Amino acid sequence: MDLLFFGIAKDIVGASQIKMDFGGKLPKSVSDLKSALKDKYPEFSKLSSLAVAVNSEYADDNVQLQSNDEVAIIPPVSGG
Amino acid sequence: MDLLFFGIAKDIVGASQIKMDFGGKLPKSVSDLKSALKDKYPEFSKLSSLAVAVNSEYADDNVQLQSNDEVAIIPPVSGG
Amino acid sequence: MNKIIEIVKELDTNTVYQELSHPQSGGICVFVGSVREITNNEQVMALEFETYESMALKEMHKLADVALEKWNLNKVVIKHAVGKKDVQDPVVIVGASSAHRTACFEACRFLIDTLKETVPIWKKEMFKNKSVWVSAHP
Amino acid sequence: MNKIIEIVKELDTNTVYQELSHPQSGGICVFVGSVREITNNEQVMALEFETYESMALKEMHKLADVALEKWNLNKVVIKHAVGKKDVQDPVVIVGASSAHRTACFEACRFLIDTLKETVPIWKKEMFKNKSVWVSAHP
Numbered sequence: 001m002d003l004l005f006f007g008i009a010k011d012i013v014g015a016s017q018i019k020m021d022f023g024g025k026l027p028k029s030v031s032d033l034k035s036a037l038k039d040k041y042p043e044f045s046k047l048s049s050l051a052v053a054v055n056s057e058y059a060d061d062n063v064q065l066q067s068n069d070e071v072a073i074i075p076p077v078s079g080g
Numbered sequence: 081m082d083l084l085f086f087g088i089a090k091d092i093v094g095a096s097q098i099k100m101d102f103g104g105k106l107p108k109s110v111s112d113l114k115s116a117l118k119d120k121y122p123e124f125s126k127l128s129s130l131a132v133a134v135n136s137e138y139a140d141d142n143v144q145l146q147s148n149d150e151v152a153i154i155p156p157v158s159g160g
Numbered sequence: 161m162n163k164i165i166e167i168v169k170e171l172d173t174n175t176v177y178q179e180l181s182h183p184q185s186g187g188i189c190v191f192v193g194s195v196r197e198i199t200n201n202e203q204v205m206a207l208e209f210e211t212y213e214s215m216a217l218k219e220m221h222k223l224a225d226v227a228l229e230k231w232n233l234n235k236v237v238i239k240h241a242v243g244k245k246d247v248q249d250p251v252v253i254v255g256a257s258s259a260h261r262t263a264c265f266e267a268c269r270f271l272i273d274t275l276k277e278t279v280p281i282w283k284k285e286m287f288k289n290k291s292v293w294v295s296a297h298p
Numbered sequence: 299m300n301k302i303i304e305i306v307k308e309l310d311t312n313t314v315y316q317e318l319s320h321p322q323s324g325g326i327c328v329f330v331g332s333v334r335e336i337t338n339n340e341q342v343m344a345l346e347f348e349t350y351e352s353m354a355l356k357e358m359h360k361l362a363d364v365a366l367e368k369w370n371l372n373k374v375v376i377k378h379a380v381g382k383k384d385v386q387d388p389v390v391i392v393g394a395s396s397a398h399r400t401a402c403f404e405a406c407r408f409l410i411d412t413l414k415e416t417v418p419i420w421k422k423e424m425f426k427n428k429s430v431w432v433s434a435h436p
Binding site: 004006007008010011046047048053056057058072074075076077078079080 | 331347348349350352353354356378389390410413414415416417418419420421422431432433434435436
């Protein structure tokens, strides 16, 4: 599964885009993905918040993921 | 007494500055001046408000007038 | 100088950001009032502004001082145009800059609201067949 | 076009008045966010902005649409800079124009407040000996 990372998320994983190997167990939902990420990179648990965008729209925890979705990890935004 | 007129006040008296003749009875206070003006030009009574500035500061009705004061008639302001 | 106060023939909206910019300001709020083509369903051809300039400048300085006292501002700008103004022309610019945005928003709103109440400037609306001094009558 | 939405390397503050000007607008309110030299008593050398551009533009359009729906606005501008920004540089410009001033003030405040909450843009503060992603940690 291809994932995009921004801001501090990019620093945590060390790349802006990676093909993530979840040990063959691909996350089915946004909620699964967040859990898998936090397991692999404990730093994500320390952030003020963690959001996921699917095809450049904010996605709730229960949104199901398709293999061709553009999935982005959104740490706390701080524009302006 | 020299008086300055602006906006609609200028239209009412027909001049921007006039030496007003109050029949020898010079108004002593702002209040007197307003009454004298309204007597002479009834149109002043129809305005939403009428203020007087003495030496370019708003002056309350009880402010006393001196012969060398710069006295201005301030109809409702509408800047902006 | 933390305040810029002017009455001018032509307002330049391009300089106000530079004038309000400050190393300790994270926020700049500017309000520009401009000539609207319709008032009460009637077409406005132009506005004509007149001022008692010496007093207007004094009142604008007082206004800026009150804002500088009330909020933590780094810069304040108040400028008003006089003379004949056409539709879309800017007629007034007020603005403030501050460390955080709440102060500059509140101050900017205060500046324009109070300017309209206290500064001796008069506006005449020129319609096709008549002209009216705004707010003169109830 | 009643909205202008951009993410750019360099923000030009001089064009925004022209962009918001409208014959039916009597009021234009603009907020500019700029780089402040001090944060929590520490000297900021620069800010670095990063964005998820396709999504940020979508969110900025949504934001403008919500404002256009909520208030009676003639024009809306939302622009954000990306890349490295020095002290006093503008980083964000939001603005709205409307017939009367209350609408453009309220809309302008809404635009900047909501942009800061929803638009995927990230700011890193560069201090002398460290750099910090703003708001990342509680």
